[in-house]
Amino acid sequence: MAQNRVSARGARRREEIVAVAAELFARGGFRGTGMTEIAELVGITEPGLLYHFRNKEGLLRAVIEWRDHRSQEFARDVASLGGLSTIREMPAFAHRNQEEPGLTRLFAVLLAENLDSGAPAHDFFVRRYREMRDLVAGSILVGQERGEIRPEVDPRLKAVEILATLDGISTQWLLDPASVDLVESIETYARTLERDLARAED
Amino acid sequence: MAQNRVSARGARRREEIVAVAAELFARGGFRGTGMTEIAELVGITEPGLLYHFRNKEGLLRAVIEWRDHRSQEFARDVASLGGLSTIREMPAFAHRNQEEPGLTRLFAVLLAENLDSGAPAHDFFVRRYREMRDLVAGSILVGQERGEIRPEVDPRLKAVEILATLDGISTQWLLDPASVDLVESIETYARTLERDLARAED
DNA sequence: TTTTCCTTACTTAGTTGTTAGTAAGTAATC
DNA sequence: GATTACTTACTAACAACTAAGTAAGGAAAA
Numbered sequence: 198m199a200q201n202r203v204s205a206r207g208a209r210r211r212e213e214i215v216a217v218a219a220e221l222f223a224r225g226g227f228r229g230t231g232m233t234e235i236a237e238l239v240g241i242t243e244p245g246l247l248y249h250f251r252n253k254e255g256l257l258r259a260v261i262e263w264r265d266h267r268s269q270e271f272a273r274d275v276a277s278l279g280g281l282s283t284i285r286e287m288p289a290f291a292h293r294n295q296e297e298p299g300l301t302r303l304f305a306v307l308l309a310e311n312l313d314s315g316a317p318a319h320d321f322f323v324r325r326y327r328e329m330r331d332l333v334a335g336s337i338l339v340g341q342e343r344g345e346i347r348p349e350v351d352p353r354l355k356a357v358e359i360l361a362t363l364d365g366i367s368t369q370w371l372l373d374p375a376s377v378d379l380v381e382s383i384e385t386y387a388r389t390l391e392r393d394l395a396r397a398e399d
Numbered sequence: 400m401a402q403n404r405v406s407a408r409g410a411r412r413r414e415e416i417v418a419v420a421a422e423l424f425a426r427g428g429f430r431g432t433g434m435t436e437i438a439e440l441v442g443i444t445e446p447g448l449l450y451h452f453r454n455k456e457g458l459l460r461a462v463i464e465w466r467d468h469r470s471q472e473f474a475r476d477v478a479s480l481g482g483l484s485t486i487r488e489m490p491a492f493a494h495r496n497q498e499e500p501g502l503t504r505l506f507a508v509l510l511a512e513n514l515d516s517g518a519p520a521h522d523f524f525v526r527r528y529r530e531m532r533d534l535v536a537g538s539i540l541v542g543q544e545r546g547e548i549r550p551e552v553d554p555r556l557k558a559v560e561i562l563a564t565l566d567g568i569s570t571q572w573l574l575d576p577a578s579v580d581l582v583e584s585i586e587t588y589a590r591t592l593e594r595d596l597a598r599a600e601d
Numbered sequence: 602t603t604t605t606c607c608t609t610a611c612t613t614a615g616t617t618g619t620t621a622g623t624a625a626g627t628a629a630t631c
Numbered sequence: 632g633a634t635t636a637c638t639t640a641c642t643a644a645c646a647a648c649t650a651a652g653t654a655a656g657g658a659a660a661a
Contacts, residue, residue: 206610207609210610224515229512231645232646233645241611242613243648244612245610247648247649248609249610252648253646253648306514309512310428310431310508312507312508312573313427323574327578357571358587361565361568361570361571362560364566364570365563365565365570369559369563371514376529385560386560393595406630406635406636409635433619434620435619444639446622446624446639449621450637451637454621455621
C-alpha cells in the first residue's frame with residue numbers, strides 16, 4: 198500500500214490530517230466523529246483519508262502516537278529532575294495544558310472511551326498509565342534518597358494519587374472553566390503536595 | 400404520549416429498561432451503545448423502547464436521573480456529617496464503588512462524553528459538579544468552624560482537589576484494576592487528607 | 602529538453618451495514 | 632371497551648469502507 202513509502206508531500210498531508218482528527222476527536226470522541234467530518238475539514242474526500250490511513254482505527258493510532266510523543270517528552274523531562282523539583286514543575290505543566298487544551302481534552306475523552314478492555318486504544322492507555330506511575334514513583338524515590346521526601350510515603354500509592362488529582366482537576370476545568378481555575382487549582386495542589394511530602398521538622 | 404401516565408406495570412418495565420441501559424452505557428458509552436443492543440437485552444423490540452422513552456436522549460436522561468439519585472443521596476449523607484467525619488467516610492465510599500463498579504464507570508464515561516458544551520448531558524454534569532463542590536466546601540467550612548480543620552485551607556480549592564482525586568483514582572482503577580487497588584488508594588488518600596487538613600499542633 | 606513512465610495522491614461512484622426513529626396495526630390489561 | 636404496551640414493517644440518514652479510474656509529480660531515458 199502507501200503508508201510505508203516516505204514522500205515529503207504525503208508526510209505533510211498526513212500530519213495535516215492527524216492535526217485535524219486530533220482536534221475533532223478531542224471534541225466529539227472517536228466514536229462521535231465521522232470520517233466525513235474529518236475529511237471535510239481537511240479539504241479532501243473520505244476515501245482520500247483512507248488512502249493515507251488504512252482505516253479509522255489506524256488514524257486514531259496515528260493521532261495518539263503523535264500527541265503522546267509531545268506529552269511524554271514533557272513528562273520525562275519533568276520527572277528526570279527528581280524529588281521535590283519535579284513537583285515544583287507542576288504549575289508549568291498546568292500552564293501548558295491551559296494554553297493547549299486540545300491535548301488535555303483529547304486524552305481525557307479518549308481515556309474514558311477506552312476504559313473498557315476491548316476498546317481500540319485500551320491497551321495503550323493501560324501501558325501509558327503504568328509508565329506514568331512508574332515515572333512519578335521513581336521521582337518520589339529519588340526524593341526520598343536525597344532526604345527531601347518523608348520515607349513513610351509509599352511511592353506507588355502517591356503516584357496514583359498525584360496523577361489522579363492532576364487528571365481530575367483538568368477534567369473539572371474542561372467541563373466548567375468558568376468555575377474551576379486550572380492554574381490556581383494545580384498551584385495550590387502543588388503546595389499541598391510539597392507540605393505533604395516534606396519531612397515534618399518545623 | 401405515554402411517559403406521563405402512571406401505570407404500575409409500565410413503571411416497572413421502565414425501571415428494567417433503565418437498569419439495562421445504564422449497564423450498557425457504562426460499558427460502551429452513550430454514543431457507542433445502540434438502541435437495538437439495549438432492546439435485545441431487555442427482551443423487547445427497538446420501537447418497544449421508544450414507546451417508553453421519547454428518544455435515545457430521553458433514555459439517557461432517565462438513566463442519569465435514576466443513578467444520580469442514589470449517588471447524591473449517599474454524598475449528601477456523608478457531607479452532612481461535616482468536617483473530618485466526612486473524610487473518614489471516604490473508605491466506605493470506596494468500598495461501595497468497588498462493589499458496584501457500574502455506577503462509577505457510568506459517570507466516568509458519561510462525564511468525558513459530555514465535556515463539550517452542546518453535548519446532551521453537558522449541563523447536567525456542570526450542575527452536578529458545582530453541587531458536589533459546594534457540598535464538599537461546605538463540609539470543610541463546618542470543620543473549620545469546629546476548629547478541626549486549619550483555617551488557611553481554601554474550602555473551594557480543596558473541594559476541587561478532593562473530588563478530582565477521588566475521580567482520578569476511580570478512573571485509574573477502572574482502566575487497570577490489576578495495577579490500582581481502589582480501596583487501598585482511597586484509604587491512603589483519606590489519611591493524607593486528614594493530615595493535610597488538621598491543624599499542625601503535634 | 603522533452604518524452605516516457607511509474608508512483609503518489611487522490612476522485613467518483615457505489616456497497617454494505619447500522620443508526621435512530623415512524624406508521625400503523627394488534628394483543629393484553631384494567 | 633378504552634387505554635397501555637407493545638409488534639411488524641418500513642424509512643431516511645449516515646457509518647466505514649471498496650473498486651476503479653485519473654490527474655499530477657518526479658526521475659530517468661531519448
